[in-house]
Amino acid sequence: MIGSPFVLKEHNSVRFTMIKVMAALIPGTLAHAWFFGPGIWLSLIWCGLLGIGFEAMILVVRGRPLQAALTDGSVLLTAWLLALSVPTLAPWWLYMTGMFFAVVVAKHLYGGLGQNLFNPAMVGYGALIISFPVYMTQWAAPAPLANYLPNLSDAFDLMFIGGNITPDAYTSATVLDSLKTATRGGHTVMDAFSQPIHGLIAGKGMELVAMMYLFGGLFLIANRLITWHIPAAFLAAIALTAGVLWQIDPAHHADPLFHLLAGGAMLGAFFIATDPVTACTTPRGKLIFGGLAGFLTVIIRTYGGYPDGVAFSVLILNSAAPLIDAFSQPRVFGHAKGGRAGR
């Protein structure tokens, strides 16, 4: 019983894709847990539960069937990405607000999976960083630096009860924060890089997590879940923009390698900017999309008010994606450029 088209459906379903993408996130998440403590598992589970809860709620409100949307795994991937973007050990309501904006506002108010204009996880992140800048900068310090690395029960305590451990004991500024503080304060990049949070290239611990995201991303490309265009253009544009700024004034701009491994660049390049729903779909469009997003990321990091610019640049480019797609249609075989029939 062989029917056409000859596509193995179960290997091509939304659920299978989502599971593979989540599998690609595992190395990065493991590295995260290794350096920043096991709290990440708790926030992953909490975000996942919230995601399923909000998804079920809004599906009921919209009068849509529950099972298909709940079991496709897309909401779990959104939850996972948000959990990795938000500081671990943040209070429970912070994740709840973020997941509300991600699932209800960004995904379902626009019509659900496939209809959303903006990447849900990044809308959740954006809403949080605009609304709660203080909580969103309290990142857990990496294990080699932390006075105290919270274990699972501490993490539960901090997230859900409030805890009596002061944030100073387990949090630290990220490298992008310290870079921003230093350059704003008239100091040089070297001052920022001499801080203990700075590791070999970028943030201590975080640089290796970023490497793991890179490996996960290469797995995605090898499995043809994403094409190389967006990550390559995104990372190349980051390197190029940062490189130009660095060449002009090395004292006040970080080197390109730093920008590639700091903050959300790697996670953004492979897992966020490549979202098939919200990114461009034509090959040339993908290059433009990734390139502009990478350029904006460095510009926001350098001149903007927030330390990292990945989320904002991806959201800005999400809104431009339909336009870019319209102007980057490939030539159809047998037709002249511009869609007219050839002679």
Next chain:
Amino acid sequence: MASETRDIIVNGLWKQNPGIVQILGMCPTLAVSSSLVNGLSLGLATTMVMALANTAAALVSRLVPPAVRIPVYILIIATLVTMVDLLMHAYLLQLYLVLGIYIPLIVVNCIVLARVEAYASKHGAFYSFLDGLMMGLGLSLVLAALGGLREIFGKGLLLSGLDLAFGPAANAYVIHVLPNYQGLLLAILPPGAFIGLGLLIAARNRIEEIRALEPRAVSLQPQQAD
């Protein structure tokens, strides 16, 4: 006669509501609706200008050559806005300082000119006055609802800033809707205005949808004489 009056009221407040149906006058709607007091006061200032501008335009519309009607209407509106501006400056200084540039900007608020041009220039003074009043009140309702929503979600308060209009004693009337609330800054900042307005428009559309679905039981009953 009465049905005309009723139509004007229903149009202004609901059916053609400037804020959520015509989507006119977005500049103040989005910019000043960060709290109920701000939104409502700018809404009422606009209402005053609209009612008077409509009346004045209806009175002079026969005298004005069509070619220059728009400059004349703008002059009328600008005069009235200047009056409102000076009055608020004199009697409500604190509120005036908060609303700032948005009071003079009522001149270029498209809903004011839209009603003058679309309604007042073709109708009598009384109906024009009523139309301006009702359209203004419709806008005020939207501004108040949006301001209230953003205030509740943004700060957990309602009626904050009441002291701007009624002096420090009015602070006692500030309602703490959500005590110990962290505050959702997003709602106060500009994105909150867009999201909030979108939700209000969606809510109105939903209500209209439900009303359209309902069987028209009302029409079966004997109509009462108006």
